[in-house]
Amino acid sequence: MKETVPKENLLEYSSRYLRKVFTGFSSLIQGMDITIKYFLNPKTVITQQYPENRDTLKMFERFRGPLSMPHDENNENACTACGICEKACPNGSISVLSTKDLSGRKVLGKYVYRISQCAFCGLCVEACPFGAIAMTRDFELTVYDRNELTWVLNKPQNTSDTTQGEC
């Protein structure tokens, strides 16, 4: 004989009904508890009143703004012009134009960064083996001319002008 699923009687049905109602209500009350806590604590508001708090606004640690090349007090950077960042960039927004110094070593001539093409993915910073580049937390990037969006990140050295790049 084939076994059939036993039909639930009235008691079972009503207990299931009541349990459904009670679990439903308890979960709803949990949710309402969370939202009322947000409502009653105005400090939890995370909206920034941007133009007003411009002076005190602190950008978050993980915010990825435009690329920069940190320079130490001797105006020297850690870049060796190896070009790994250029290869890592998916958009081609970095061009490392290297040159040779007096002793024939390959050194950085111009570090060209086109912010108009940058996707702020941060792959260049991850790829750099020397920690020569970093992402800033600057976000006001509006300019009037497109040409202003191509930056040279390394500051010119005080030594002889060997900045003639070879493309």
Added chain:
Amino acid sequence: MSAETLYPLQNGIGNMVRSLFPETAFIINPALGLISVVILVSILAAFLILLERKVVAHFQVRLGPMRVGYHGILQPLADGIKLLFKEILKPKGADSFTFFLAPMLPLTATFLIMVIMPFDHHLQLVDPAGGVLYVLGISGLTVLGILLGGWSSNNKLSLLGAMRSGAQMISFEISLALIMLLIVMLSGTASLRGIVLSQQGLIFDWWIFKLPFLGILSFIMYLVASTAELNRTPFDLAEAESELTAGYHTEYSGMGFAMFFFAEFVNMFISAGLATTFFLGGFHPPLIGISAVDGLLNIIPGFLWFFGKTFFIVFVYMWFRWTFPRVRIDQLMSLEWKMMLPANLLLLILGAVFMVLGWA
């Protein structure tokens, strides 16, 4: 009862008009009443829209409108001006007459229900003996407006939204009517003022507390059913702002949309006001039986109590709306037909038993 003789359904302005113009007072008084209702509805709509935006923002860890006036106080004014200057578009092939008639019906319904709201002893325009029936009948006009709006838009998605909305509102109207019937049965009168007067006395004489468990249960069910009736989240399948584009009022712009929008918000107030009338003692202060406290509570005029309770329930509606996720249409229908309706009938029977036993 002494309340009827102490506070007759008249007021100073009405009596003054009657004494000054005894011939035409029967025209002037209703006209004054209707004008005051129009003003009340427009102020309430603006206020509720602002309230919703601010309350919602804080539920969602935001700030809401902050630019127009102090903390965005003038925002509804700016919205109103924007809607006034918007072009009124009509889709190709839409039925002009019904298309422009549809937004007026829900707004008319809100005006008509506002007329019998018992704000205070003196603040009620008319008090028909069958007030509850009147409320149920008029709220059907809202469904009609929504269905007409969806139908005349000549847009299949609008029509689908309107159909879903209509099905939902008609289903939940049954639950709402049964809960109202329970209160009518207990208080022995169908006039809204009579229902409020039947809850006179201490806070424990309100219908929500007077019946053991029954009152609070039916109050919760009223809240659920009226949320569905108002087409608000978690039952806003017809609009579903985040998924569909607005449902039945997709094709409306400018003032047509504004009318639907106003009606929606004022209906929320009306629904909360009815909950106050049925369960929370209307304009009665929450007396607790200690004469010193009760004296203080009695000083506050009744309409402030009414508005306070009503806005508390409005706040609860907003709390619901911005906490709960939306239900599916089959869940909605099974909630009404499989859970709420049997529970309502059971409550009705229990209420009758309580009445026969004399506990209520």
